[in-house]
Structures are given as structure tokens and as C-alpha cells.
Amino acid sequence: MKRTAxxxxxxxxxxxxGIMIGLLLNRDFATHNLGLSFxxxxxxxxxxxxVDRNYVDSVNIDSIEGVSxxxxxxxxxxxxxxxxxxxxxxxxxxxxxxxxxxxxxxxxLRDTLIITQVYAGGPAEKAGLLVGSKVINVDDQKFSGSKLxxxxxxxxxxxxxxxxxxLTVVPPLSNDLKVLSVKRDHVDLSSVDAAYMADAKTGYIKxxxxxxxxxxxxxxxxxELKIDGMDKLLLDLRGNGGGYLxxxxxxxxxxxxxxxxxxxxxxxxxxxxxxxxxDSGMFQKGQLTVLIDEYSASASEILAGALQDxxxxxIVGRRSFGKGLxxxxxxxxxxxxxxxxxxxxxxxxGRSIQKSYKNGVDSYRNELxxxxxxxxxxxEQSNLNDSVFKGTxxxxxSSGRKVFSGGGIMPDVFVPADTSKFTPLIQDLSQQQLxxxxxxDRQQPLLKKYPTEAEFLKQYAVSNDDVDKxxxxxxxxxxxxxxxxxxxxxxxxxxxLKAQTARFKxxxxxxxxxxxxxxxxxxxxxxx
Numbered sequence: 001m002k003r004t005a006x007x008x009x010x011x012x013x014x015x016x017x018g019i020m021i022g023l024l025l026n027r028d029f030a031t032h033n034l035g036l037s038f039x040x041x042x043x044x045x046x047x048x049x050x051v052d053r054n055y056v057d058s059v060n061i062d063s064i065e066g067v068s069x070x071x072x073x074x075x076x077x078x079x080x081x082x083x084x085x086x087x088x089x090x091x092x093x094x095x096x097x098x099x100x101x102x103x104x105x106x107x108x109l110r111d112t113l114i115i116t117q118v119y120a121g122g123p124a125e126k127a128g129l130l131v132g133s134k135v136i137n138v139d140d141q142k143f144s145g146s147k148l149x150x151x152x153x154x155x156x157x158x159x160x161x162x163x164x165x166x167l168t169v170v171p172p173l174s175n176d177l178k179v180l181s182v183k184r185d186h187v188d189l190s191s192v193d194a195a196y197m198a199d200a201k202t203g204y205i206k207x208x209x210x211x212x213x214x215x216x217x218x219x220x221x222x223x224e225l226k227i228d229g230m231d232k233l234l235l236d237l238r239g240n241g242g243g244y245l246x247x248x249x250x251x252x253x254x255x256x257x258x259x260x261x262x263x264x265x266x267x268x269x270x271x272x273x274x275x276x277x278x279d280s281g282m283f284q285k286g287q288l289t290v291l292i293d294e295y296s297a298s299a300s301e302i303l304a305g306a307l308q309d310x311x312x313x314x315i316v317g318r319r320s321f322g323k324g325l326x327x328x329x330x331x332x333x334x335x336x337x338x339x340x341x342x343x344x345x346x347x348x349x350g351r352s353i354q355k356s357y358k359n360g361v362d363s364y365r366n367e368l369x370x371x372x373x374x375x376x377x378x379x380e381q382s383n384l385n386d387s388v389f390k391g392t393x394x395x396x397x398s399s400g401r402k403v404f405s406g407g408g409i410m411p412d413v414f415v416p417a418d419t420s421k422f423t424p425l426i427q428d429l430s431q432q433q434l435x436x437x438x439x440x441d442r443q444q445p446l447l448k449k450y451p452t453e454a455e456f457l458k459q460y461a462v463s464n465d466d467v468d469k470x471x472x473x474x475x476x477x478x479x480x481x482x483x484x485x486x487x488x489x490x491x492x493x494x495x496x497l498k499a500q501t502a503r504f505k506x507x508x509x510x511x512x513x514x515x516x517x518x519x520x521x522x523x524x525x526x527x528x
Contacts, residue, residue, distance in 0.1 A: 095243050102182045112148075115134075129180055194236075196225075196512075198516070202234055210251070239293065249262045264345070265346070294320065301409050308403060316411055349396060353406065425478075438473050438474070
């Protein structure tokens with residue numbers, strides 16, 4: 001209903017372009033007599049053929065092809081990329097909303113796989129697999145202590161639907177072995193990380209990506225919040241790097257009245273295509289606040305930009321990433337793919353928020369670090385003074401408010417970054433997965449004292465003594481810690497440790513309830 005005839009034309013062009021790219025990148029193409037003069041003279045094809053046939057050592061031509069293609073694409077723009085098979089599969093599973101597997105999250109600890117999350121309704125839950133279980137054997141073969149890798153684990157737990165695997169596990173807080181049979185099935189991946197009532201009238205929904213199931217996931221969460229008495233909505237897009245364009249337009253449709261322009265796209269090979277709201281939105285009139293930050297990109301910016309231009313929501317946080325390019329994926333027979341930029345998108349007021357990439361890919365990728373160095377993450381005026389916005393055309397919302405183009409979505413309410421939560425020590429502890437490891441090793445007996453999530457959140461507090469014990473535990477992995485960093489990181493460590501402990505038993509909602517209780521942007525969003 002939201003498509004125009006231009007989409008058909010675009011699809012034909014993209015299909016043809018995909019075929020041409022596929023032919024160009026085939027290493028044997030130069031030897032085929034296809035009667036296409038521009039490809040017969042392709043230097044890429046000729047060089048790859050020369051290397052394959054004449055190079056002094058044996059080489060992996062597939063790998064060279066990938067590097068060559070990626071270098072070619074990166075000279076076009078930073079978001080046109082070559083994706084090896086495994087990376088393409090991982091991205092597509094994430095955006096398609098599911099995969100075939102048993103439905104778990106895990107952590108490797110001392111060469112043993114330990115279950116940290118079991119997806120509700122998935123095969124693992126149905127088989128009785130519990131969070132905290134250690135996997136000892138798989139199909140009667142030694143698994144724990146066998147030099148486990150992510151690749152090997154994926155081969156075991158993901159695969160053909162309906163295939164059964166036998167797991168020998170040690171349940172949490174037990175020394176006994178238990179054998180479970182788990183049959184692989186389709187596992188849904190929700191786009192909604194958390195959904196709960198932030199106060200008596202305000203619902204909170206955090207969306208991590210824009211996938212094929214985002215609108216369905218959102219509607220389900222919204223329905224449950226309305227039952228709980230929600231009048232206002234706080235929509236959290238912080239850290240959301242984007243996803244499908246139509247997922248963003250579908251979500252925007254939930255908030256807008258019929259006929260409102262959400263976004264339009266156009267490119268050299270794509271005529272302008274407009275996306276309009278329908279009359280099917282579930283939250284067209286309620287008060288809406290959207291949280292963004294410097295990692296909110298692409299589809300997140302489409303949604304935030306539309307809601308800002310149409311004066312439908314208050315945007316709170318920091319300037320978004322600045323990605324205004326639309327990619328189309330073209331798959332190859334070996335499972336690899338190319339993500340090719342095919343259009344730019346424009347918000348309802350006509351602005352493009354794509355930041356400049358004229359200084360090359362490295363400069364583009366370092367732009368967020370440059371914002372920090374210039375103080376833009378800490379001062380609203382520093383953002384407004386940035387050369388990105390000087391000399392750019394003026395754009396205005398439906399009510400006449402000035403908005404900016406060329407470098408992301410500027411929030412209506414600026415909230416500076418809290419650097420105390422992102423010290424090098426905190427980052428190191430997180431990257432080493434030491435918070436979850438500590439929960440597995442030390443916090444499970446504690447959780448037995450709290451029958452419900454509400455009791456844990458209200459009654460449990462991480463003490464200074466608890467932090468000291470955690471630091472001592474972490475020092476076995478991180479040998480040198482700066483005492484000053486430990487001091488300024490104490491409060492964030494308390495918050496993260498409590499949040500990870502809550503997540504281990506009650507899931508993501510409990511995690512975000514702890515994290516948000518100490519979050520300045522969240523609190524500012526509630527005030528709107």
C-alpha cells in the first residue's frame with residue numbers, strides 16, 4: 001500500500017545491477033565469451049585470473065576477491081561493503097528475525113559452555129534447559145574442556161530444523177549430570193529488548209534493530225503496556241544501528257495519521273519513492289518521546305527524523321550518527337554478498353542527514369571520536385557550532401521549528417554523555433565478559449534469596465565490599481588496574497553488576513530497569 005510504481009522499476013534496475021556485479025566478480029568470467037566489451041576488458045577479472053594461474057605461491061582466490069571487491073566498494077562510500085558468507089548469514093538472520101537452533105545465549109568460561117539465557121518458547125526451554133547449566137557432553141562426545149570455539153559451538157547448536165541433539169549438562173548449583181534431548185527449530189529474535197511501565201502512566205520500549213519482525217514485536221509490546229495503563233510512551237533507539245527501511249516506515253506508521261509523508265528515497269538509478277502513513281497506527285495520539293545517541297543510525301534516523309519533522313515526538317539525547325544512505329544486498333552463489341548503496345533518503349522536510357565522507361573511510365569512521373575530542377558529546381552549543389551545520393540549507397518542521405541537515409538528527413532536548421559510565425576499565429571489564437562471569441561464579445547462591453524480580457530490584461544493593469570482591473575476582477584476568485579508574489568506576493560497577501545479576505534470572509526487562517534507574521537520558525525523557 002505504501003509502494004508506488006517506481007518500486008517496480010527500481011527492482012528491475014537493482015536485479016540487473018546485481019547480475020552484472022555477480023558476473024564481474026566471477027574469476028572465470030574473463031574467459032567467457034559473453035559479448036560484453038566493458039566486462040571483457042575488466043582489469044579486476046584479468047588480475048584475478050593472472051594471480052590464480054601464474055602467482056609464485058598458492059593463494060586463496062576467494063579471499064583475494066573479497067578484499068578486492070571491498071576496496072572497490074569502499075572507494076564509493078563507507079556503507080557499500082563486501083560480506084563474507086558467515087558475516088552475510090549473521091546479518092540476515094538478525095534482520096530476518098530468527099534462525100534455526102535451540103534458542104540460547106552462552107558464555108565460555110574455563111573452556112566450558114555455560115547457559116546465560118534461554119529464549120522463551122524456544123526448543124531449549126521446552127526441553128528443560130536452565131540458565132546456569134554447564135554443557136559437559138554433546139551426543140555422548142566430550143564437549144567441555146575440548147578447546148571450544150564459536151565456530152564449533154555454532155555448528156552444534158545451529159543447523160537443520162527438527163534435528164535432535166543430546167546434551168549432558170550440570171544444572172545450576174548442582175553437581176549431578178542430567179541428559180536432555182533438544183530438537184532444533186526456528187528461534188524468533190525479537191527487535192524489542194525491553195518493554196515495561198517506567199512509571200504509572202509511561203511505557204518504555206527499547207528497540208535494538210529494525211528487522212522483518214519489528215512492527216509485530218512493537219505492536220505486541222504496546223498492547224501489553226496499554227493493558228497496564230500506558231498513556232505516554234518513551235521509545236529508546238539509543239545504540240540502534242538501523243536495519244530495513246520498510247521496518248522503519250512501518251514503525252513510523254504506528255505514530256502518524258493517514259497521508260503523512262514518512263520519508264522519500266531517490267538515486268541516479270532510482271526515481272523518487274515516497275512512503276506515506278496509513279490509518280492503521282496503534283499510537284497516533286499519545287505523548288511520545290524518542291531517545292537517541294551518536295550510535296543511533298540509518299533506520300533509527302529515518303524514524304526520529306520523520307517524528308521530529310512532523311512535530312509528533314520530542315527527541316531527547318545527543319546527535320545521531322548521520323547515515324542517510326540506503327543499501328540493497330546482492331547475494332552470490334557461495335553465500336557471500338555485496339551491500340551496495342542504491343539511494344539516499346530524505347526526511348519529510350526534505351533534509352538529508354548523511355554526514356560527509358569526502359575525506360575517506362578512515363576519517364568517516366573516526367568522526368565519533370572527533371566529536372568527543374571537540375566536546376560535542378558534552379555541550380549542545382558545540383554541536384551547533386560544528387562546521388557540519390554551517391552553511392547548510394535551512395529546514396523546518398511542520399510547526400516552523402528549525403532543524404538541521406548534513407550530520408545526523410539533532411535532538412530537541414540535549415543530554416550530555418556521562419563519561420563516568422564508560423571508563424577504560426568499565427570497557428575492559430565488559431569486553432572480557434567479567435560481569436557475567438562473576439554472576440555465574442559468585443552470584444547464583446545470592447539469587448536464591450529473592451523469589452521475585454520486584455523483591456530483588458527493591459531490596460538488593462551492591463555494597464562497596466561487593467565491589468572489592470568483584471575487583472579482586474576481575475584482577476585474575478586483568479592483571480593491572482589503575483587505582484584512580486577503580487575509584488571513579490565504583491558506582492557504574494555497582495549498577496552493571498546488579499543489572500547483569502538481574503538479567504541472569506529474569507531477563508532483559510530486569511536488566512534495563514536497573515540500568516535506566518541510573519540513566520540521565522532516560523530520566524530526562526520521563527520529564528517530557
